[in-house]
Amino acid sequence: MRNRIFIGIIILSCVVALYAGYGRYTVESGYKNVEITGDLDALKAMADYAGMDTEELISKYKAEGMNSIAVNEVRLKVLQSEGKLSYMTRTDAAALGITSGNLALKRILASAEGFLPDSTVILTGDRSVYEFLAKNLTKRYDGVVYSTDGEYYAIAVNKPIKNLETDGLGFDTRDFELVKASGLIPVARIENYEGLRDRDIDEYINMLKSYGIDQVVFGGDEVLGNEEKIDYAGKRFKEEGIAFGIIELPVDKDYETQEGMSRFAKRAGYNAFKLFSLSEKEMAAYDKIEMADKWYRAVIDRNVRMIYVRPEIRADKPGVYNVNFYGDTIAVFKGYMDDIGEKIGKIVPFKEYHVPRILQVVIGLGVVAGSVMLLDTLIPLSDMMAHLLMVLGTLITIGTLYSRFFDLGVKALALASSVVFPSLAMAYIMRVCEKKQGSFISYTVVNFVKASLISAVGALYIASIMADSKYLLKLDFFRGVKVSFVAPVVYFLVLYFVRYFRKDLNLRDKIAYILNLNVKVWYVVIAVVAAVVAFIYISRTGNNPAVGVSDLELQFRSLLEHTLVARPREKEFLVGYPALILMLGFVYQGFKKEWSFVWGIFASIGQLSLVNTFSHLRAPLGISIERTIYGMVLGIIIGFVYFVVARYILGYLKRKWGVGV
Template sequence: MKKNGIILIILMIGLVVSSLTAFERISIEGQNKTVDITVDYLEIEKLAKQSDHDMKWWFSQFKDMGIRSVALNEESFETLLEEKKPIRLEIVGNILGALNWQEKYPKSVVDYLNSTDVDDYDMVVTTNDQGLYQFIKSALDDRYDPKKIKLFSEDNTYVFVLDGDIKDALFTQKRTLIDQESKPYKEETLLFGSQLMRLSLGLDPEKVNIVKASGLEVLPRPYNYQSWSGKDYVKAVLADYERLGLNPKYMIFGGKQVLGYPGAVGMTESYMKKNDVKLGLIESTVQREHIKQDGLEELARSLDYNSVRIFSVPPYIQKRFKFYNYEGAEEIENTLYRAITERNIRLIYFRPFMKDDRVYITDIKEYEKTFDSLKARIAEHGMTLGQASVMTPNRLNIWKKITIGWGIAAGVVLLISNFIVLNNKFKYGLLSIGMIGVTGMCYVLPSWADKILALTAAVVFPSLSMVYLFKRCRQYFDNKDKNPDLLRGLLIGIKDLILTSAISFMGALFVGSTLSDIEYLLEMDIFRGVKVAQLLPIVVFGLIYIIYFGYKRKPGEKMKSQLPIADIKRLLFDDIKIIYVVAGAIVLAAGYIYIARTGHETNIQPSTFEMITRNLLEVKLLARPRTKEFLIAFPAIIVAVYAARHRYRTIMFLAGLAGIIGQTSIVNTFSHLRTPMYLSVIRTIYALGFGILLGVGYVVVLEIGIRLLRLVRGEKLHG
């Protein structure tokens, strides 16, 4: 304390500001407690066709379960084709390459297609249905530039020619032609279609009426196609809503852009502000950030983050019926529960359960059971179903960020001082440089400052926790007591686990408060240093171990500095034995699995048994503790203390290596910024509690095993 008094004071000030900021974040998250559910119209239509009931019946049943709206896509040439309407879509390049193509079209169309006014990428739409013709013509007239559309009518045949270009074209993937000897002959791609087939034609009034008659709201999904979108298009879409009596609570865009992008987004923004329409951010399939759409994040900012995160149930989740040995849709329910409680999802885009790629589950009781259970489970977190709530747009004050950064800088100096001997002049000089650097970075590079400070905290504080642990282990190792008391040792181990974890928790607090901006909570921005923050402390752990226990250190050898160069030289120039190579390969493989399993972008997934165990804990507890923490890493610290007191150097090292994984995991838990902070705190407390119980058990088993081994060897036991 006397040596580092000023540094510790600055660290404490940073922690106080960080704690206050964390409480503000928890308060904001605590007000975000209402969850909404919408169902997909097309999926319910397919479900109804496989059941004994019509769509109105299904919609009314879902309404009774708490679902409030039906998501309805706008019609397009593609949907008309899928619904088997009397319509034909072709691309000019394919038409002109067909034999006797002129016989399929009226003479006026043939003459036009033979002219120089068309190219291969134009799309030709043909129908002989008067009503369908009127629907298409009205939609095109209201929405799009008439210069891009040609209409031909002859002998009850109606033909639209839409002006496309190569940017609209759709091609098959490249394929390779081979000769009879299987040698490559030629690579080719074929012109398949055009993106113009998805041009919006507006909502189908009949579908709108079906939804309304069921007592549900219509949630329209506008589709924007950049090269054809403009003010007329946006005006027609919004006029459609007014004409059909729609008041959407959310705007969930289809396609690659927001409505009106690029030149008419302002009209969409004005409509949303005037009618308090929330912007939908659809979570990506890897459960990180959201699906990218041009203009989406800019619109979110202009709406002052009046936005909700959406979980759109993907096909592979729909098919998790009777999954993991469940009797019904329990695993699908678990997925929805995790999305709501752990990832700030406030709108579920629901699709019905499926047995396989084609067959839907039509037993209404399965859906009732799932939603009743889901409502009860989220109620334990104070959540209810209703119109989705949004978070107050929290922005971290720059002076708070600077003060927190100073605390992190103090932690850096403390860590360095454990590796290199620093007198007060250098120590406080280094601290001053760090504080000035933090201040400058927060002003000059504000967007980078958040991430750099968070990454620094995520590395430094778990490393400091290992400094504390192995400083204590050195003391225990040097103790002259040859027969340490088991109960006292367990109490010491529990104490050291709690204190070690408390140091790491400081880093978690710094990360969670530094990255408490609304853009992180909505995952418009993310902390990208997670894997680095898990790997670097392991490297630092190795150095810490060498500092306190050396490497093949000679008896009586003294250190000239806190970083023993002689030990490092011995390690670097030591003869490599085959067993070292094997052990290294095992460690690398374990490390790869450890890092790969930290996200959702890998093929390495938990086993069925592990998932069943996780689900059981999830149902029984408010928050599921992380498996690696309570099963291995936290108990390992108690084991490390036991090993140090009994001078089992190898066991101590391996247990310490497992322990650092748990300490980085504490910070990693709080690095999942979409997870409410209170849940991360509860999860860590649970893990500590279970870890202590298992740690005690592991030590008792280890003690019994060692005693039995000594008996077999004929050694005399003491104590």
Template sequence: MSTFQYNKLLIVLIIIGLMASLTITWQRHGVEQANSTVDMVMEYEDIMELAQIEGVEPLALFSRFKEAGVTSLAVYEATLEKLNKSGKVTALPGADILHQHRTGTLTEPFWLNLIAAGKIQAEDVYVVGQDKQVFQEVMSDLSRRLGPGRVSLLAEGDRPVLSAKANFEKVQKWNLGLSSYELAAVEKMGFYVVARPTNYTKVTPDDVNAVFQRLAGVKNITTIMFSGDEVLGYPSVLPLTVKNFKERQMTLAMIEHPLQLQFFKQEGLTEVATALNYQAARVYAISKDEQLKLKVSEAIQRWAVTDQERNIRINLLRKFEKADPGKTLVETNLDYISGTRDALLAEGFTLGRAGTFTPYFASPWLLSLVVLGATAAGVLYLSLLYPFPVRWQYILTALLAIALIIPILKGGGTLSRQMAALVSASAFPALAMTWQLDRWRKQASDGSFDRPAGVGRIVLAGAVSLLITTLCSLAGGFFLGGALGDVRFLLEMEIFRGVKLTFVGPIILVTLAYLARYNVFSEVQSMNARGIWKQITSILNYPINVKMLLLFGAAAFAAWVFVGRSGHTAGVPVPAFELKLRAFLEQVMYARPREKEFLIGHPAFMLAVLAIYRKWPRLVQYLLIVAATIAQGSLVETFAHMRTPVLMSTIRGWDGMLLGAVIGAVAVVCIYVVQSVVARLGRSPAAHE
């Protein structure tokens, strides 16, 4: 039997790296704990629309929503369409005015005089002011967006009129700057203001200054959440935008992408966040299409989970469009807001201006130790796959570590850290399972599995082995989190690359380690690491029949589901019963464990122990070990989601192990009992004998 030596010096380096990882993890935990204030934001227009639908007084309704838990109101830019509906201005195409004149329905001297003077053109747009301040703001922003010479003042006084050379159908939907009237109204009602400006085509410094000048008189403005595909000032005037942010100490809102991976694409967003020293908060909004399918209670639960799991600190809550049975639309939405508030308070959050992370960056020296430990883990695995001289293990570790650490000590090294994280995510689950394989081989050679074992002993042995294996894999999770420990990853401005690979990598590595130790198709163990290639060749030359094709098809489908469901993809749908199971676990547990851990991987580990004790065919043992590896890889990959608090990732892993161990123990007992009954029946004499 081949003997695989565990290099003690490499293990010492791994332990040193683990200590550094735990130090970074503790510092990160402190940063996460200090950021616990959530901003409950509704759109100003949503509440105004509810007031109109229900026929209630707007100020009173705003007050009720404030009492229910809304802390901020989002104010969008005005449009001619919205101003028309509110009666602040009247906008109409020149063609309509001329049609009325030609049909004799236009009798007002004011318009007749303008037509007689040749100032009304069919292709132009005309805006009549009802409110002088609003009119001035519309004229100012139209001039900026249309350019010089395309906007003219036709009349002044109590009823000013301007003309604009533009297409009416399009210009009425254009954003025309934040409304001073709405900003002042929000501030007067005691809400924080979340401004939602848009960028200008060929933006100039004057455009940027005009936006912030309109915000200058608003004391309660805390956050800017840009609308559109660009941030204000992109591409050439971003420094001026940043300067205004800093002067007013405002927070940048970063809207999470619908697929929950980084952010809704806005050019210049990450550049501004970096320049603001990460004075930024993550935003989540349930999409309108999805909210139509949710009950109020389900939406409330969504917010409680989202804010915990994804470090969301700005909740952009859209109104429900349909009333619950027996309630008005206003009552339904007030229940929604107050229910969300209560759920967040119960989870330990406070409400107010959105919290932000301290701009945390781990010490380069700590990161270097983490990278050194991860490198040692990778080399240790290689030595357990194909033993090579110890001196070459040291040389390889030194060369790889130096190449990865130098960029970190120079102040960069993001790629080096990503590579260390990728190695950690794959190597540690593989090392944990490989160590178990060697432990089981040693017990087999000692005759431990030759003695009869009761179900209690098998369950206990499986639980202890699972605990040790999980602890080893958990170390990999801390390595991964330590390597990526800084505020950019917490905000998800930077993300872990290689999620799909971390799901498949450990399985491949454990398979290679297994083939180096066992012959899958025989009880005779492989004699050396060269047996890997020999077995692979045998597998490739294995005769194929219809049964094997069906088995391969089933395995391919399982792999497609396994990989397709990982990360953030929408290609593999989630069954309804699984969604209900997730919702239940989210309600009863602090951190919902992953199904692939407690339903597949950990029970398979327990069954693998039973298979070894009962000496099931080697191929069956291998398949159970591969399934067990899925859970170990998933446990480490959990830590790749840096937006999730490290405490939650840790507890999620423990929850999955405990629940999976219980399910696995039940499965072991059931199979043990069935086998025992079948064995007894097989030994019993026939009734007629």
């Protein structure tokens, strides 16, 4: 009766979780289209290197699939590369002024007498460049003086040249006109600066509106707004419906890629899209397929919608080669998108989504019920104690989710789900292994599916209780990955020892029995192999694994990605799921009970990995479901192949050397 009540609570929680999960699926389905976005500064540099007009290069890449261009704010370094100005330190400018007849320079040096020795002096003969810089530098920095003698123009800024030369200094709106004339989508790459005021933010927004621009990515290490202006900037973006990009790093990091992004996104209503860009080093080193595969993987696994292309000139190759290389790479990637039905078009940004608090509480009750049932598998509980723990867990859940510790409560419930339900799945399998019934196929496959469904409850809880815009956009994330990978395996070891190992002995005698056990060599061999596998397994978990992936495995992954799209995880279909089939198969065929312990360790890896798949919240829910189904189907098939091979090898060992199995 008691378990029926707990199972009823879990079923109710699953129904609620399905509802919340469907809301998430709807939001993810509305977040669509992919933009291949070229960086205008990089495209200009590439065109210049190849001796082409920028318009000609843009037209070529548009034909290959590029459909948007990001316009950067003006930078001194870029203007100098284009021959529109020169700049130097005040010290160097003073040396030049001794022999130069440039009266503007001499006046500037006199006005900048108290400036830092490494402050910046800018010289130009272009009046429009001078007027643009004088206006924008004065707006952004203190200590700006400028002068002209009618022919030459000079500006001094009391800021070190190494800091100033790469700062954004406002937009040259002719760049927006160039992009719009090409028929591509213009994206503004806005940079933050100190002293930003409300009216400056409004000026940015008015400029965007005047050019019909509603997509922005932030340059530099910060979002727009500084500490005191982020809220206002986010509010204005929300009011005007301006979508913004959230950078997705090639390697996962547990922190914001740009300072202030979480706060800005919240104020802006999460009207965002994920952006992915390879580093300069990667762009200069990868071949076409490697580069396109990285972009493809970002779309599939990370729900990225903007592929930011900043072509890196390969100086050892001629201009025509460089132009064609990146054009071909874009074409390959577009082909990948066509193959999987992803439209190259203007991004429909993410919409704000939050699960109602009361639904999260109900889901949390399911986690509590599962936790009590799990504890009961190790320490038999009386009805009164079980109910008392359920009530206590309910009060803690409600109290936490309706307090300032809400985020901590959600993450704790998600972590508990990742541990409890894979562990319950293995507890179920151990009970099944006590008595075989039915045919071999039904015994192995049916119980495999039942155990996986128990684990899937934990996956459902994680996918729904954390179905929030900030998690789906990876502004926050699931915590405790390594714990979720280790705890179910540890639970299985404890469960086996407490409940199934030498049932005729009490706990103290069991420990004494193990300490006095005569260990056979083949036990040691299995233990060493298991230890090596465990080391590799733990080392490759988390966002920044200590053990990398081999080239051969990368090729295998690429094959699966392009064949199945939702690539199943190797630890599931090559290790965990087959081990569960082996565990059940060995019991059915009457092998020694100790094999349940050996295969059970690896089988628990498959069950916990099933749940862990759904803790990668940035991956679309549909992809995670497909990935799990593919893994289960392949795992069952491979499991039967392993079983035939293992039975043959163990039979041979028994016949040849009399090794008992």
